Amino acid sequence: MADALVEFDSVVKRFGDFTAVETMNFTIDEGEFIAIMGPSGCGKTTTLRMLAGLEEPSEGEIRMQGRVMNHLPPHERDTPMVWQSLALFPFLNARENVEFGLEMRGVDAAARTKKALEWLDRLEISEFAERDINSLSGGQKQRVALARSLVTEPKILLLDEPLSALDANLVIRMQSMLTRLQRELGITFVYVTHSQSEAFAMADRVVIMSRGHIAQIGMPRDIYRAPENRFVAEFVGRNNIISGTVKSTSGKMVTIAGSLGQFKVAFGGAHQPVVGDAASFVIAADLVHLSTTKPKAGNMIECSLISEEFIGSVVTLFLEAPDGSEFKVQIQERELSDMDLKHMGRVFVSWASDRAHFIGAC
Amino acid sequence: MKSNRMLKWFLYGYLALVLIFIFAPIIFSVIFSFNSDRFPTIPLGSFTLKWYETIWQDPDVWEAARTSLIVSFSVATIATLLGFATAYTDYRYRFKLKPLYLALILLPPTIPLIIMALAMLAWFAKIGLAGTVTSIIIAHSVLTAPFAMAIIRLRLSQMDATLEAAAWNLGADQWRALRRVIVPFCRPAIVSSFCLTAAVSFDEFAIAWFISGLNKTIPVIILEIVTGNIDPQVNAIGSFVFLTSITLVVIAQVVLMTRDKKEKVNHG
Numbered sequence: 001m002a003d004a005l006v007e008f009d010s011v012v013k014r015f016g017d018f019t020a021v022e023t024m025n026f027t028i029d030e031g032e033f034i035a036i037m038g039p040s041g042c043g044k045t046t047t048l049r050m051l052a053g054l055e056e057p058s059e060g061e062i063r064m065q066g067r068v069m070n071h072l073p074p075h076e077r078d079t080p081m082v083w084q085s086l087a088l089f090p091f092l093n094a095r096e097n098v099e100f101g102l103e104m105r106g107v108d109a110a111a112r113t114k115k116a117l118e119w120l121d122r123l124e125i126s127e128f129a130e131r132d133i134n135s136l137s138g139g140q141k142q143r144v145a146l147a148r149s150l151v152t153e154p155k156i157l158l159l160d161e162p163l164s165a166l167d168a169n170l171v172i173r174m175q176s177m178l179t180r181l182q183r184e185l186g187i188t189f190v191y192v193t194h195s196q197s198e199a200f201a202m203a204d205r206v207v208i209m210s211r212g213h214i215a216q217i218g219m220p221r222d223i224y225r226a227p228e229n230r231f232v233a234e235f236v237g238r239n240n241i242i243s244g245t246v247k248s249t250s251g252k253m254v255t256i257a258g259s260l261g262q263f264k265v266a267f268g269g270a271h272q273p274v275v276g277d278a279a280s281f282v283i284a285a286d287l288v289h290l291s292t293t294k295p296k297a298g299n300m301i302e303c304s305l306i307s308e309e310f311i312g313s314v315v316t317l318f319l320e321a322p323d324g325s326e327f328k329v330q331i332q333e334r335e336l337s338d339m340d341l342k343h344m345g346r347v348f349v350s351w352a353s354d355r356a357h358f359i360g361a362c
Numbered sequence: 363m364k365s366n367r368m369l370k371w372f373l374y375g376y377l378a379l380v381l382i383f384i385f386a387p388i389i390f391s392v393i394f395s396f397n398s399d400r401f402p403t404i405p406l407g408s409f410t411l412k413w414y415e416t417i418w419q420d421p422d423v424w425e426a427a428r429t430s431l432i433v434s435f436s437v438a439t440i441a442t443l444l445g446f447a448t449a450y451t452d453y454r455y456r457f458k459l460k461p462l463y464l465a466l467i468l469l470p471p472t473i474p475l476i477i478m479a480l481a482m483l484a485w486f487a488k489i490g491l492a493g494t495v496t497s498i499i500i501a502h503s504v505l506t507a508p509f510a511m512a513i514i515r516l517r518l519s520q521m522d523a524t525l526e527a528a529a530w531n532l533g534a535d536q537w538r539a540l541r542r543v544i545v546p547f548c549r550p551a552i553v554s555s556f557c558l559t560a561a562v563s564f565d566e567f568a569i570a571w572f573i574s575g576l577n578k579t580i581p582v583i584i585l586e587i588v589t590g591n592i593d594p595q596v597n598a599i600g601s602f603v604f605l606t607s608i609t610l611v612v613i614a615q616v617v618l619m620t621r622d623k624k625e626k627v628n629h630g
Contacts, residue, residue: 054527074530075539087528091546100542104533148532 005030005156005188006051011060013046013212020046022212023060030155033182033189035203037196039235042209044192048158051190052079064156075104080149081158084165086141088133094144095120095129101152119147123177139170146181156188163198175201196237200224208232226357227282233359238285238316240327241359246273254358256281259323263299267358278361285316285328287355291348292339300350303327305341319347388604395597402594413598423599426583429495430564433579437502438560444503445510445555450544452511453518454526468508478505479572486573493575501569506559513558513618517551518544554614561610565603 006028013021021043028034036044049055050062053074062069069077080101088097095116102112120126123143128136136144142162149157159178163171179202182189193199199206200220208215208223208231216223216232227233233241244258254273256263265281273279289295294302303319306326315336319327329349341347390402395414398407417423448467452460470478482501486492491500525547529539545552567581574582580603587596 052531054530073535074527075533075535079531081528081531083524083528085522085524087522087524089525089528089543089546091549100529100534101532104529104538152533 003030004028005032005065006190007061007063008047009061009063011050011057011062013043013050013055014058019212021050021057024212024214026207026214026217028156028188028190031186031188033179033191033202033204034207035191035193035199035205036207036209037193037199038209038215040194041211043212044194044209045160047209048081048160048190048192051156052081052158053077078152078154079156079158080152080154081160082145082149082162084161086145086162088141088145088148090133093130093132094125094136094140097133097144098147098151100148105152115151116147119151120144123147138166139174142166142174146178150181150185154187156190159189159191161193162191164193164195171198178202196235208235210235225284227359229359230280233282238328238330240283240285240288241280242283243278243280246275246277246279248275249273253353254279260301260321260325263356264353265356265358266354273358273360280359280361282357282359283351283355284357286314286330288329288349288351290317290329290331290339291350292341292346294348295350298350299353299356300348301327303347303349304344305347306344308336317341319349388600391597392601392604394594395601397594400594401592402597413594417595417598417602420595422578423580423583426578426580429498429574429577430580432495433498433502433570434560434563436499437506437563438556440499440503441506441510441559441563442514442552442555444507445512445559446514446545446548446552448507448511449515449518450540452515453521467511470504471508475568479569482569483572492573493577495577497573498570498577498579501573502563502566505566505569506562509562510555510559513555514548514551517548521547550617550620553617557610557614557617561607561614564610565607 004027008024008026011021011024012019024043024047036047038044046055050057051069053069053072053076057070064077064079089100092100095113098116098119099112102115107115117126117129120129120143123146125140125143125147128140128144133141133144145162163174166174175198178189178191182202189202191199191203200223203220205217206220206223207217210231215235216228218226223232224236227236227239230241233239242256242258242260242263244256244260244263247255247257247262249255252266252268254265254267256265256279263281267273283299294300301321303321306318306320308318309316310333313333314330315333317329317331317336319329321327327349393406394402396409396411398410398412452464457463478501482497482504483492486494486497486501491497521544525543526539529543530536534542564579565581566579567585570579571582571585578586580599584596584599584603587593587599
């Protein structure tokens with residue numbers, strides 16, 4: 001494990017009566033690509049702004065390489081940011097924009113021009129060096145903004161939803177460029193986004209935030225397959241959450257009884273089931289087996305088909321469980337076409353116990 | 363369709379009338395400044411540059427022109443500086459008494475000129491500045507600073523709010539961010555505010571007349587000539603004043619508009 005570059009130590013940020021970030025503890029490692037993700041208003045941007053020194057923590061400490069950063073003004077930090085609006089200076093051309101940070105650091109004119117051109121070249125936009133910022137396309141502006149932030153060779157780069165204004169195709173291209181760049185440079189990227197696909201596609205670790213709290217920190221796969229709580233399970237998408245009470249436990253298996261029947265769920269990790277307590281588990285929509293005939297045994301629910309959503313090779317089916325709740329199933333389109341499903345027709349969903357994920361009472 | 367067409371012509375006509383009412387006196391003044399007759403009557407006499415020669419040779423007019431130029435240049439500088447400072451304060455900071463602060467800044471143009479002129483005269487007399495060029499500069503700066511503030515404030519309101527933070531983020535302290543980002547962004551507004559405040563000061567009569575004393579500005583000398591007798595000299599001076607003012611105003615407009623257009627095209 002690499003050294004911690006940034007430490008958040010019980011950081012709280014309040015704006016008047018509103019608490020934007022509440023007792024946040026986590027570390028960012030050197031050379032790591034970390035994504036902070038959450039719905040709007042969850043405190044992710046505030047966290048980033050505190051790192052850049054644009055907001056001061058109300059309580060707690062932010063340390064960078066062991067040094068307390070709380071009161072350090074933004075211009076004395078080396079924490080360049082790529083802004084959501086890009087914030088390129090409209091009265092400067094592309095090269096002058098890139099040179100800005102070097103100029104502020106007192107680099108002489110010849111050296112900074114050379115450096116700026118190198119970076120524009122690296123990001124494949126050197127032909128636009130002398131162009132007016134406003135005459136560039138969205139993707140080109142994006143690259144100028146990146147070059148402007150990276151030209152001073154910082155240890156850490158902050159990115160605040162930088163791809164949110166681009167169209168879908170360009171987003172994919174920029175994603176691969178960002179991951180490649182981060183790997184080549186070996187510096188830390190802190191990437192704030194509300195987009196799950198962006199976070200999961202690029203980040204080594206993802207921080208999920210909800211209402212100023214950290215809901216979960218982990219690798220994208222863990223967050224996707226093993227959400228620690230209901231919020232993460234719901235936020236991450238196509239998950240079914242089933243609630244009930246713990247009926248019995250045996251070894252690494254817990255039986256949960258609820259309005260939809262009894263289910264066996266494997267558990268391990270954070271949440272310890274206690275007999276009699278309320279508990280929930282998650283079964284991902286793509287881990288469910290669908291059939292028109294009743295399976296012999298195991299975890300199953302009899303549902304009726306309500307609607308389907310076709311997005312290409314994968315289809316999401318929306319089913320209704322006997323208690324009226326929605327149950328989502330994701331299967332391959334070709335599998336579905338082999339089955340003869342009718343609207344409101346009867347289907348069985350079933351899954352192996354080790355596919356389900358126990359999340360306790362939360 | 364037909365009624366649309368009629369409405370269009372009606373509006374054109376209306377516009378023409380407005381323009382005629384505004385510009386007819388000025389145009390006539392310019393025409394009569396080249397007319398050889400002493401009295402402004404039609405038919406016109408012959409073409410002459412006599413009146414321009416007269417004012418060219420009049421040391422009082424030269425003195426007034428010099429005063430006016432000094433005053434309007436100083437006023438433009440001071441008012442634009444004040445206007446920028448207040449507009450930036452408004453843009454950047456939030457504080458309790460801000461509405462009061464803004465009201466106070468925008469107050470001068472709402473005070474009747476005569477009242478303001480009298481108050482200024484009394485005040486300058488008290489502090490021993492009455493009749494000096496400095497007093498005219500101060501009075502005109504008070505009068506025009508709100509215009510400068512309004513123009514620059516409008517420009518600041520069009521600025522991406524993260525632009526200044528981006529400069530800090532790249533290592534600029536507050537002063538350098540101001541100098542390297544805010545001022546360049548506001549440049550069109552600053553230039554146009556400079557021109558407009560200069561024009562207003564150059565034209566301003568009421569306050570100047572009250573407090574100028576022996577340091578007469580151009581509008582004051584015009585009145586003096588007119589009160590003495592009817593003299594086409596005033597037409598010549600008037601044409602000169604009009605030319606100066608309209609040039610400043612046109613520059614101000616062009617600077618503001620070209621910038622707007624450029625940004626609009628590229629955002630589209």
